Amino acid sequence: MTLAVAARIARRELRGGLRGFYVFLACLALGVAAIAAVGSVRQSIEGGLKREGAVLLGGDAEMSLTYRYAEPDERAWMEDVATRVSEIVDFRSMVVVERDGVTERGLTQVKGVDGAYPLYGTVELDPPMPLDTALAGDGAVMERVLADRLGLRPGDRFRLGTADYTLSAVLLREPDGAGDGFGLGPRLILRTAALEGSGLLAPGTLYETKYRLALPVGSDMAALETRADARFADKGMRWRDARNGAPGMTRFVDRMGSFLVLVGLAGLAVGGVGVSAAVRAYLDGKTEVIAILKTLGAEGRTILLAYLMQIGTLAGLGIVLGLALGALAPMVAAPFIQAQLPVPVQVSLHPGPLAEAALYGVLTALLFTLWPLARTEEVRAAALFRDASGQVRAWPRPVYMGVTVALAAALIWIAAWFSGVPQLALWAAFGIVAALGLLALAAVGLRRLARRLARARAVRGRTALRLALGAVGGPGGETVSVVLSLGLGLSILAAIGQIDANLRSAIQQELPERAPSYFVVDIQPDQLDGFLARLTGDPGVSKVETAPMLRGVITRINDRPAKEVAGDHWVIRGDRGVTYAATPPEGTIVNAGAWWPADYDGPPVMSFADEEAGEIGLKLGDAVTVNILGRDITATVTSFREVDFSTAGIGFVVTMNPAALMGAPHTHIATVYAEPEAEAAILRDLAEAYPNITAIRVRDAVDRVAEVLSSLAAAIAYGASATLVTGVIVLIGAAAAGERTRVFESAVLKTVGAVRGQVLAYFALRSAMLGAAAGTVAIVAGGVAGWAVMEFVMMGGYEFEPVSALAIVLGGAAATLLAGLAFAWRPLAARPARVLRARE
């Protein structure tokens, strides 16, 4: 009965249309749309990755080796299981171009391919031509960025090691580019056979071979992986297959998607504040109707249900709008999204992310409308006869507070579950709740301070200022909703600004101060003396460090598969640098155990990086098996030592006694610390004397990492901008909702003698105060969040970054000011008599 009556009342009330609900709808729709869009794009990319797994990987499966080609028996196994096999060799080198007596060098990631490459997909070239044609003879193709840097055009010659090649075409797209992961240099492709005579693949040189397999349709990948692992894992062979063709990319998209959904949730929280304010304003306007209904005998429950149905209907509309927007936006933006990604993306409708977004929308709408709705029960019939708004208590009944807490908990739990990164989601939720709490406190504090200041003797006579303070501190008004909504949006931007600036500074400023100028790889043992002779006499060189370098895979720990012991720790993922030393290198700090005697000649022993050993649970005396060039070397851990990987100096997880490794073919790596002015001459002399070596300029590598970080920051900023747009909508909504009040205030002020300039100054000051307050709290909240992320997630130092912080405060004040002024014209133009008589 109650339900039916409530439904009838709700239906009649809804005849009034959507007036007053535009902000409500916009906030909810935008929040839901942002989450739905992020989810849809993520699903589309993941779909693309899955569908194109084989193309991205370069084959149905890939078996890779470090430092060596496959042995005949390994190759035979591959030929046996696959219909076709393609062999790739991948390494870093330097492209050298001589023009008019000037030599230019560029770091590159070389891919030597055979005639079978690519097994799947096509290589796109400019000018368009078949890859076979481009790579015929000494032909090679390279990415445009490298060709442009070196001023090369198709037909030009360049050198790699000691051999010369012809650039046939510019490489536009390699089908397996995304699967190759992050490379420091742009890609160059040539025939492996053409590398003969280049001196680049000498024994000990750092290179990787990849064998791509085209498997018969219907092959059981999992079974094949097990077979391959059982047979070759101990020899350092690594298996990947098309089930996850680009694992790095998949991981990245997954994390990025989760993170953006969390940012989207923050947007929904901002929108929630707007939703709450809109419902509150609507219900305030309904006080008289509610009082009449009560006079006529309606119970509180009936009234609550009636308005819950109304708001529910509107929330449903908002969510549907959001879902439509969230589903359509990625389709419209598909060409742009595609252009940003090395993966073919097919944007289409994905019900999963839409359902997730809808669920968030429903929970948020309920969470933020329950309190204002609960207040309808508190309205008394007496409100008809006197202004009873002051008599409604601020806190709803305990049952509603309980439901609110339960809704918030459900929302957080679902976000943690869906995101796949529960810890991050919980921290983000904690951050949002803490920021909302801080902002609510700030809003209350601001009101009290403003109220106090409005009565201070100092502001007497400064009418506009006192009026503004009075309005900010007075009852009702938009102080709380503006500070909450804009503040939360700005807090998120401030946090991103602080993290971004700190990461940039960590990478671009702090690191190079301690970092070497060059990192040199592939120095053959017989080149080491000459290499050192060139550098030690150079006054521009302050320090040179060298170390023997081999690469190996940690395959077993105490005779158990390493994965079983250490899980997915990065130390056992893929191959690691391994070195040997008779005595502890300069500056070595041994934290536990003891280094072997300089003349030690017994069974292999090992010193392991202390922190990483702790993470994988290694103890002194444990036996660690490392596969180097297909040979297992099992060494006993005799010491743990401090290794700092953040200085870009030489750092090895594993160091062994010389006798254990010296027999294996290997090269040396070096770090060169030099004055910037001396760098060019060093590079020239070394590259001329030893064409096979590769010198990586640390500054370039840092720039490359910074580039990747920039695109990450840009993606996050796009996500955060949805939050800010919601914040601005709430702000505009608050300004629009306040327009009626402003018209009235302006009329009264004019009646008692205020000129328009004074009224405008009052409006402007009031808006700017609210914006500045929101911005100031945002800096505190953003700073704390930035500190927490830098300290606990990035494990780095934190330094407050004032420029973006100042921009946030000014931006906040300016946005509120603009929104306030945009709605000031009607109040300023209104004739007092009309306004005041209309309210008689």
Place this chain on the structure above:
Amino acid sequence: MADSILSLADVTLTLAGNAGPVEILHGITLDVHRGETLGLVGPSGSGKSSLLMLMGGLERATSGRVTALGHDLTAMNEDQLARFRRQHMGVVFQSFHLIPTMTALENVATPLELAGHRDAFDRAAEELRAVGLGPRMDHYPSQMSGGEQQRVALARAAAPRPHVLLADEPTGNLDGANGAAIMDLLFGLRDRHGATLVLVTHAPDLAARCDRVVRLADGRIASDELRRAAE
């Protein structure tokens, strides 16, 4: 006879309505004399309040001339009118029209501040005490009864010592006792400050307290009755 403080010459007022222009006032010519208490009476919709708003410069005449203290209000812009009101006029409305975000004291001090009085708050406090609201100065309008709110509105109108007090049915929203108290206060303020009072009312007993009663009907002056000369 005292000299004219407010003068309306052939004033008309036409407002835009949903069904086209509505003529509110037709050719009103009226002089209000200094120190006079003028009651504007008439049935609802006769144009009483509109006439009062024209006198206060709160509404613009469609044609004709409105002069106050020798100044042509019809020639002034919005800001000039506001400055004129802050120096010379106080207005009281039926619905009080206090600013809800301001305390009683702040509401009363505002016109004094706007007029540049350094002692705005002291004078506002004094005025509130005079209307019996000394203990409630720091209350917001929502915390006060209708009678109290109207007393604040009276104090606000009287605080700048205006030459003219305009009151639009000041007791219309109050019960009998409160209404009577407000009228006593209003006439008391007028007596104390020697202001000219123009009062729109439906109540015959209030009209009876006026020196002169002008009756409006259909936007025209139907009668102009002098009860007693202004002192």
